[in-house]
Amino acid sequence: MSLSVAIVGGLHADARRATVARLLTEVPGSVVLHHDLATAAAGTVVRTIRDATGIRSAGETPLVNDCACCALREDLVPELRRLAADGTTRLAVVELWDSVEPKAMAEVVAAGGLTVTGVITAVDPALVLPYLGNGDDLAERGLAAAATDQRTVADTFARQLEYAPVLAVTDSPEADDEDRELLAQLHPTARQVPVRDAPSQASAIAPTRPQALHNTSPSVFPPTPLARAALAGFDVEAAAAAQHPACALLPAEADAHGVCTLVWHRERPFHPERLYEALEDLTCAAARSRGRFWLADRPDTLLHWDAAGGALCVEGVGPWLASLPDGAWDMVPPVRRAAAALDWHPEHGDRCQHLVFTSPGLDRDGLERLLESCLLTDAEYAAGRDAWKRLPPAFDTLLEV
Known part of the structure; x- marks a missing residue:
């Protein structure tokens, strides 16, 4: 037996x-x-x-x-x-x-x-x-x-x-x-x-x-x-x-019995300084939040967001697939390639903001406004990647660079 x-x-x-x-x-x-x-x-x-x-x-x-x-x-x-x-x-x-x-x-x-x-x-x-x-x-x-x-x-x-x-x-x-x-x-x-x-x-x-x-x-x-x-x-x-943050099965949108889950998905990168200044408010906005995101000054690094109990852990978990040479894709697990395909953008590849917030009494509208304010503006976005890399590296200390 x-x-x-x-x-x-x-x-x-x-x-x-x-x-x-x-x-x-x-x-x-x-x-x-x-x-x-x-x-x-x-x-x-x-x-x-x-x-x-x-x-x-x-x-x-x-x-x-x-x-x-x-x-x-x-x-x-x-x-x-x-x-x-x-x-x-x-x-x-x-x-x-x-x-x-x-x-x-x-x-x-x-x-x-x-x-x-x-x-x-x-x-x-x-x-x-x-x-x-x-x-x-x-x-x-x-x-x-x-x-x-x-x-x-x-x-x-x-x-x-x-x-x-x-x-x-x-x-x-x-x-x-x-x-x-x-x-x-x-x-x-x-x-x-x-x-x-x-x-x-x-x-x-x-x-x-x-x-x-x-x-x-x-x-x-x-x-x-x-x-x-x-x-x-x-x-x-x-x-x-x-x-794994790159292909995690995150919760879907929901709203019942006073509990709400907000799924926030965008292609535009975050402005590192504005996001850093908003971290405390974002962390305390929900009982639980998690997901993956990207910063304009770090376009090749997939960042993991993991918050609970009023504390946030942010860490780099490797490259976005779009930043890898074609020959390296064969070494990537199929589940990772499939997840990337779902988020694929003609310009940015699999780079995206995919954050999920779950909590009783969640202020969806306020949370969305705060998140949107942390993205690059139209003018900043239009300036291009060379300009993005010159933005203040606000996350260097948090990511122990």
Whole structure:
């Protein structure tokens, strides 16, 4: 029997635990592997493996380079391989610690020759906006995965949410229509699976004997929506491509229950100085904003916009395809070429502004006016590229040039 690996993560710890408990009761022959990084300050990471009846084994692994996440990477694949070799485990659920991001772990598992069949982020809809608006450093909350971890609660939660194709959504009595709509607009392509509290261990499904598990097939037990999500299959390469700024699957326009998503798409470049002066207002205009953009003085650099919790990350992520020689296009992934073709402009190629802002109470008109004011004027645009490159290099410090 081949081992399936499902990854369940998320900063919403109660929602994550409820999701994992459901999988244990709904998928015969499943176990949960968890690395507790809360003990990292003491120099170790605690690993537990449990099934529906309780803990099977527990152990410690030392830190690697003072990094709890590095220790997790070193220990995870060998443990999964041991489970696979045992032959009695059908599904290994990797329950990630709070701030661990599923993308990194899915890639580690796949690189180890194991099969990732599902990636699920567990969410309490009532907590989406509070977490998305929380600009605290993870270290301030005791959630850092390494001494050098500079992530915030907001940007970590956003990546956890947007990477997973499945969201396990708890039945939260505090959540209202606005909360649920915000979740839907932030990740409109995700499959949402409702999760209610798992039955107590006393009433849980009795564990199946190892001999019987060896012959377990998907048709033997009633496949619940959550079980199907954990076993459906997952393409690690496609998921990575969908997150790359050059071809990310960004949300579409939406407006419902007080939540709005603005998709702003233009071909004309930004004036670097005017955009820089507007960064604070643009960052605070929405709970979440992301996308790609270009500056007039940097016509060959594709820039990534990533904002949450009142903080903005701007970084160069390589060249626009239009700036590459023809011979280099063969080395570009097909998904990147396809995304470029959708935005292709006769003069600028794939260079474009494609920014998406999602928030309750979004001031669409004001936001659009501010964005438009940051573009080159007609006169500046007509001056041409040589003149653009002489504009004040306002982003040099931000981009550490």
